[in-house]
Amino acid sequence: MSITNSEVSQKLYIETYGCQMNVSDSEVVASVLKDKGYIITEDINEADVILVNTCSIRENAEQRIWGRLDVFKQIKKKKPELTIGVIGCMAERLKEKLLEEEKTVDIVVGPDAYRDLPHLLETAETGQRGVNVILSKEETYGDISPVRLDKNRISAFVSIMRGCNNMCSYCIVPYVRGAERSRNPESILKEIEDLFNTGYKEVTLIGQNVDSYIWESEKENLPAGKQGETMKFAQLLEKTAKINPQLRIRFSTSHPKDMSDDVLYTMAMYSNICNYIHLPAQSGSTKVLTEMKRGYTREYYIDRINAIKRILPDSAISSDIMTGFPGETEEDHQETLSLMEFVNYDFSYMFKYSERPKTYAARHLKDDISEGTKSRRLTEIINLQTKLSEKSKKADLGRVFEVLVEGISKKSSEHFFGRNSQNKVVVFPKNNYNIGDYVFVEITECTSATLIGVLVK
Numbered sequence: 001m002s003i004t005n006s007e008v009s010q011k012l013y014i015e016t017y018g019c020q021m022n023v024s025d026s027e028v029v030a031s032v033l034k035d036k037g038y039i040i041t042e043d044i045n046e047a048d049v050i051l052v053n054t055c056s057i058r059e060n061a062e063q064r065i066w067g068r069l070d071v072f073k074q075i076k077k078k079k080p081e082l083t084i085g086v087i088g089c090m091a092e093r094l095k096e097k098l099l100e101e102e103k104t105v106d107i108v109v110g111p112d113a114y115r116d117l118p119h120l121l122e123t124a125e126t127g128q129r130g131v132n133v134i135l136s137k138e139e140t141y142g143d144i145s146p147v148r149l150d151k152n153r154i155s156a157f158v159s160i161m162r163g164c165n166n167m168c169s170y171c172i173v174p175y176v177r178g179a180e181r182s183r184n185p186e187s188i189l190k191e192i193e194d195l196f197n198t199g200y201k202e203v204t205l206i207g208q209n210v211d212s213y214i215w216e217s218e219k220e221n222l223p224a225g226k227q228g229e230t231m232k233f234a235q236l237l238e239k240t241a242k243i244n245p246q247l248r249i250r251f252s253t254s255h256p257k258d259m260s261d262d263v264l265y266t267m268a269m270y271s272n273i274c275n276y277i278h279l280p281a282q283s284g285s286t287k288v289l290t291e292m293k294r295g296y297t298r299e300y301y302i303d304r305i306n307a308i309k310r311i312l313p314d315s316a317i318s319s320d321i322m323t324g325f326p327g328e329t330e331e332d333h334q335e336t337l338s339l340m341e342f343v344n345y346d347f348s349y350m351f352k353y354s355e356r357p358k359t360y361a362a363r364h365l366k367d368d369i370s371e372g373t374k375s376r377r378l379t380e381i382i383n384l385q386t387k388l389s390e391k392s393k394k395a396d397l398g399r400v401f402e403v404l405v406e407g408i409s410k411k412s413s414e415h416f417f418g419r420n421s422q423n424k425v426v427v428f429p430k431n432n433y434n435i436g437d438y439v440f441v442e443i444t445e446c447t448s449a450t451l452i453g454v455l456v457k
């Protein structure tokens with residue numbers, strides 16, 4: 001029996017955890033189900049279906065979901081016909097076990113199986129619980145127009161590829177998101193044009209490792225003598241920048257071993273490609289990087305940083321730093337601190353190593369750094385980064401930046417906030433401007449997190 005639009009007018013509530021890919025996936029899920037007549041609601045109490053899009057990157061990310069499932073269980077006690085679904089990376093990691101451990105969960109769906117959601121929800125309504133955690137080598141959801149769930153309608157994520165082939169020894173992503181596959185550039189550019197034509201002013205191209213984006217056009221249907229086209233990330237970036245100079249382009253996440261100078265020169269050529277790169281180092285020690293199977297050395301990473309500073313001198317750089325990896329010595333830790341000082345990061349995401357099941361590290365490397373040492377090292381890294389962020393903001397005092405207005409400041413309804421090209425948050429008086437406008441702000445003060453300024457013509 002197939003489902004028609006008129007048959008399903010159930011209220012769907014989606015709760016999203018984790019990375020930008022999950023935010024983008026929830027918009028794909030919303031689109032797949034909206035097409036079947038589901039109505040998106042932001043009120044959990046009026047939901048007929050609750051889907052929680054989960055993250056598995058660290059243990060505490062999963063702990064949070066178990067906590068949410070307890071809350072959903074209470075809601076279901078009052079509303080037994082409620083359908084609860086766990087989707088995303090934790091669903092992919094735990095599979096059927098989630099159904100065994102949590103009786104209130106009706107369906108478990110992995111990141112590559114969202115097209116199957118209407119069918120799984122239909123069977124769940126008959127009381128049959130369902131699982132689909134098949135990973136795909138082809139699936140990119142390229143033909144699905146995401147339903148935007150963001151509030152400001154100014155900035156959107158656009159997924160350009162899925163999965164990851166890097167197999168860093170600590171990382172669960174390849175196991176829960178599968179092998180790398182790049183999306184057809186035509187569908188990416190179409191999605192971005194549609195976004196711009198509906199008022200969006202900024203897109204962030206996302207993928208686990210955008211630098212390994214590669215699209216080869218089919219060879220079989222080409223006219224005689226015509227070569228297949230290969231498009232790499234630098235070319236895709238250029239085509240995106242050419243859509244409209246009023247459209248800002250950002251991208252994440254880069255990988256040091258794959259980031260080419262082509263990408264940097266393309267950024268330098270187009271002023272609407274933002275002057276910001278997120279380049280996760282994870283560690284400053286070549287010994288630890290080798291154990292992490294990151295595929296580069298400290299020296300190679302520094303070479304990439306020097307290339308960024310040479311080709312894009314006014315760019316901001318952020319990183320991911322992990323502390324307490326198995327076997328990390330005090331010297332290794334000092335190398336991480338000295339690398340941070342050398343790069344002078346504007347910002348970093350900083351974590352303690354969290355052993356993830358099935359990863360190479362979990363199978364072969366003893367989690368031998370004590371919790372106390374991990375915490376002490378993380379504190380030192382955070383304190384250093386706070387100093388570096390402050391220094392980076394102080395260097396902006398007196399400078400004028402073009403800022404995209406994104407919303408009303410949390411601290412004052414008379415002020416807007418937005419980000420400059422370097423991805424730094426700027427707060428300034430609203431005057432008669434609107435969300436979505438580009439304004440010029442002279443920086444007059446700063447905190448370690450925010451730039452504050454006045455509007456200039």
Ligand code: SF4
Nearest residue numbers: 164166167168171173
């Ligand atoms: S590049 Fe490494 S850390 Fe990043 S998603 Fe891939 S395997 Fe994980």
